[in-house]
Amino acid sequence: MNCKTTLLKLTPLVVACSLAITGCSSTKVQRVDANQEVALSDKWNGKDSQLVAEAMINDMLSFPWVNDHLQKEGSRPAIIIQSVRNKSHQHIAVDTFLNDLKRSILRSGQADFVANKDVRQEIRDERKDQELNASLETQNEMGQEQGADYALSGTINSFVDQQGGDRVTFYQVDLRLIDMTTNREVWNGQKKIQKLQERSRFGF
Amino acid sequence: MLSLLRPLHYQAWLTVTLIVVLTGCNATPANKNAILLAQNGQYEQAKTTIETTYSATGKNKLLRHLELGTLYHLEQQYELSNEHLDTAKAIIEEQYTVSVSEQALALLSGPTYTTFAGKEFHRPMINVFKALNYNALANRHPAQRQYYLDAALVEMRQLDTYLSTLTDETGGYDGEPSGDGLTDSIMRVLQPLLAPNDLLKNIDYKDDAFAHYISGLLYESSNELDAARIQYQRAATAFEQGFAEQYNLKTTVTKQAYLDLARVMRKAGGYGNELVALEEKWGGGMTKTKQAGPRLTVIQNAGIGPQRKEFNLLLKADHSAKALVVTPIVWGTPAERKAQMWWFQMLYADTSLFDMMQNYATGDLGDVAMGALTKRLPLGDSLWQSAKTSGLIDALEHGSRIAVTYLEPFEQKIEKTELWLDGKKVTELDTYHSVSLLTLQSALKNANTEMQIALTREVVKAMTAHKAIQSTGLQAFDGFAKLATSVVNAVTAGADLRQWQSLPSHIKLAQVPVTQGTVNITLKTKLRSGRVIEQSDSLEINENMTLWHTRTFIESAKPAAPSTLFTME
Numbered sequence: 015m016n017c018k019t020t021l022l023k024l025t026p027l028v029v030a031c032s033l034a035i036t037g038c039s040s041t042k043v044q045r046v047d048a049n050q051e052v053a054l055s056d057k058w059n060g061k062d063s064q065l066v067a068e069a070m071i072n073d074m075l076s077f078p079w080v081n082d083h084l085q086k087e088g089s090r091p092a093i094i095i096q097s098v099r100n101k102s103h104q105h106i107a108v109d110t111f112l113n114d115l116k117r118s119i120l121r122s123g124q125a126d127f128v129a130n131k132d133v134r135q136e137i138r139d140e141r142k143d144q145e146l147n148a149s150l151e152t153q154n155e156m157g158q159e160q161g162a163d164y165a166l167s168g169t170i171n172s173f174v175d176q177q178g179g180d181r182v183t184f185y186q187v188d189l190r191l192i193d194m195t196t197n198r199e200v201w202n203g204q205k206k207i208q209k210l211q212e213r214s215r216f217g218f
Numbered sequence: 219m220l221s222l223l224r225p226l227h228y229q230a231w232l233t234v235t236l237i238v239v240l241t242g243c244n245a246t247p248a249n250k251n252a253i254l255l256a257q258n259g260q261y262e263q264a265k266t267t268i269e270t271t272y273s274a275t276g277k278n279k280l281l282r283h284l285e286l287g288t289l290y291h292l293e294q295q296y297e298l299s300n301e302h303l304d305t306a307k308a309i310i311e312e313q314y315t316v317s318v319s320e321q322a323l324a325l326l327s328g329p330t331y332t333t334f335a336g337k338e339f340h341r342p343m344i345n346v347f348k349a350l351n352y353n354a355l356a357n358r359h360p361a362q363r364q365y366y367l368d369a370a371l372v373e374m375r376q377l378d379t380y381l382s383t384l385t386d387e388t389g390g391y392d393g394e395p396s397g398d399g400l401t402d403s404i405m406r407v408l409q410p411l412l413a414p415n416d417l418l419k420n421i422d423y424k425d426d427a428f429a430h431y432i433s434g435l436l437y438e439s440s441n442e443l444d445a446a447r448i449q450y451q452r453a454a455t456a457f458e459q460g461f462a463e464q465y466n467l468k469t470t471v472t473k474q475a476y477l478d479l480a481r482v483m484r485k486a487g488g489y490g491n492e493l494v495a496l497e498e499k500w501g502g503g504m505t506k507t508k509q510a511g512p513r514l515t516v517i518q519n520a521g522i523g524p525q526r527k528e529f530n531l532l533l534k535a536d537h538s539a540k541a542l543v544v545t546p547i548v549w550g551t552p553a554e555r556k557a558q559m560w561w562f563q564m565l566y567a568d569t570s571l572f573d574m575m576q577n578y579a580t581g582d583l584g585d586v587a588m589g590a591l592t593k594r595l596p597l598g599d600s601l602w603q604s605a606k607t608s609g610l611i612d613a614l615e616h617g618s619r620i621a622v623t624y625l626e627p628f629e630q631k632i633e634k635t636e637l638w639l640d641g642k643k644v645t646e647l648d649t650y651h652s653v654s655l656l657t658l659q660s661a662l663k664n665a666n667t668e669m670q671i672a673l674t675r676e677v678v679k680a681m682t683a684h685k686a687i688q689s690t691g692l693q694a695f696d697g698f699a700k701l702a703t704s705v706v707n708a709v710t711a712g713a714d715l716r717q718w719q720s721l722p723s724h725i726k727l728a729q730v731p732v733t734q735g736t737v738n739i740t741l742k743t744k745l746r747s748g749r750v751i752e753q754s755d756s757l758e759i760n761e762n763m764t765l766w767h768t769r770t771f772i773e774s775a776k777p778a779a780p781s782t783l784f785t786m787e
Contacts, residue, residue, distance in 0.1 A: 021569045099364075100368050101368070105369060105372050127739060172375075176379060177386075179315075216316050216318050217316070218316065218318055218319050
């Protein structure tokens with residue numbers, strides 16, 4: 015109501031200005047680097063996913079459990095991602111975040127990765143098919159899978175504080191790594207992102 | 219020219235123009251047609267109607283996505299429904315920044331020239347509809363149940379943020395309503411013509427107990443007991459402190475929210491003192507063991523919300539009495555004319571608006587005075603002179619048509635809805651929310667603002683034209699020019715009738731204890747006309763809380779038939 019009352023007073027000036035700028039807007043599309051951040055809102059975006067994944071995996075691999083495992087087993091640890099639940103207020107493509115985690119782990123060269131349940135089942139079906147249809151030299155044996163040593167899981171949480179057009183969004187990603195033999199939590203990582211979005215009440 | 223016109227009298231010309239203009243008023247809007255098609259199962263035609271009427275980029279793009287979101291929801295295409303509702307949500311967010319140029323142009327032309335931004339209660343409705351869609355997907359895909367329930371909870375967190383901001387602004391059901399703050403000089407003159415502000419108390423959309431309640435149910439489904447407890451507490455408090463009274467709900471609704479609160483407190487543990495307090499306040503039942511175990515909540519979205527229609531007023535200056543006079547121009551069917559008169563009385567009568575609104579909501583219009591009801595504002599000598607100097611009085615010589623909206627009356631056609639499980643009647647559903655009353659109250663609340671803007675717009679148009687005539691120096695044509703201005707203004711005046719039309723009229727709900735496994739649900743909706751609508755489905759019950767929803771159309775052209783013919787989850 016107050017907004018409209020104020021607008022009543024501004025009418026003559028605004029009409030003139032709006033007529034003057036009518037027709038100035040147009041649609042423009044340009045190609046940008048996929049690594050470049052284009053933040054149009056305070057929502058979780060691809061850059062957030064990438065940065066958080068890299069930071070957390072770097073932190074994870076800096077903990078003593080990697081060397082402990084190498085000394086004890088003589089091989090790189092194998093990790094499986096169980097689940098990362100989205101408990102935030104935004105719809106986050108968790109699969110994309112999981113892929114960023116996987117890429118960071120594999121790129122480090124310090125740990126191996128074990129496919130998740132659904133992918134494993136697909137591969138098993140493929141091996142069954144090989145038993146029937148592939149030549150003996152190219153067949154892959156059943157029962158030779160690498161079991162995971164550690165399970166990675168976590169949550170994405172968020173808090174929102176809003177006043178008028180200003181909004182502060184705080185994302186917190188918590189991940190933990192569990193030793194699958196002993197249930198010992200060998201690493202617990204946390205990464206926080208805070209974003210401020212400011213919107214004006216009036217615009218042309 | 220003038221000699222030809224004078225015998226016919228200017229007033230007659232204006233009357234003829236008004237009749238021509240009014241004849242075209244209140245045609246059924248496209249989105250009403252679409253939902254009427256949908257209730258007869260003609261979804262493709264309904265969607266085509268929306269897509270061809272409301273473009274994806276125009277001023278009504280929000281309506282396009284809201285209506286398509288509902289139609290896909292009814293068609294059980296939940297992913298597509300969510301895509302449209304998500305776009306609708308983004309459009310509403312964009313509208314936070316008000317386009318000054320668009321608003322200014324609208325003030326000189328009409329409200330329909332603005333981008334439709336929705337009402338304050340649309341945003342929570344989108345969250346609730348999206349959450350129900352995700353819940354239905356969770357029921358449909360048991361292997362991905364948690365994923366979809368998590369997505370539903372994302373909607374509930376967004377809803378919580380929105381409602382927190384809303385209650386901060388309105389004070390919720392504890393605080394004080396916000397004031398209007400009129401400063402404009404034209405409005406100061408016109409203010410006494412409008413509804414007294416104290417008549418519009420207690421109809422603000424302050425908080426949403428129903429949305430909090432749905433949120434509690436969904437958190438409980440995911441076994442997030444702490445979040446469920448907080449939402450049930452907010453729902454119960456809001457129901458108790460005014461929401462139930464405002465939307466004409468029974469006290470059993472409030473008690474059920476407290477029962478749910480007690481249940482999750484018991485499940486979580488550590489709330490002994492709070493449970494004792496609830497037991498003392500609400501008596502037995504709060505700690506009974508029958509509240510434990512799996513539970514089923516059935517949500518019935520019933521009917522179609524009421525339609526917004528146009529209502530016209532004539533603003534004139536009465537020289538002899540030195541007063542401004544607003545006269546309603548009732549038009550349409552006898553029922554529409556009666557509703558328009560009642561609407562006028564509701565906004566201007568000195569009786570309790572709240573009581574009259576409740577009667578209006580039930581379709582009980584009684585015997586309203588259909589005579590020449592007017593609202594008269596004596597200005598007195600000094601104000602009259604001031605208005606005359608500014609050109610206001612001359613501008614209103616032939617009157618100015620003011621177009622505002624009113625909401626068609628609605629009546630409760632459902633006598634009761636029974637819930638049957640595996641062939642046995644277990645309970646009846648209670649009304650947990652009245653979207654019709656919510657829409658009515660929103661329309662009433664905005665009626666004052668809408669009329670102020672409409673009055674100002676038409677007066678500004680008339681005064682601008684009057685000054686333009688004076689500046690030409692062609693005083694001989696003054697009378698004709700004034701008439702022409704009145705005619706043009708009468709034709710261009712228009713009310714904003716846009717609204718999310720496919721929302722249900724009422725939302726009913728029941729919650730019952732169940733055992734895990736498959737259960738056959740039947741809803742029997744008994745209408746006052748004697749007709750019975752049956753809807754059936756089977757559902758897998760989970761360990762905590764299972765939600766099932768359906769839409770029941772009351773006016774469906776299909777004959778009443780048992781079983782799945784009417785099933786529309």
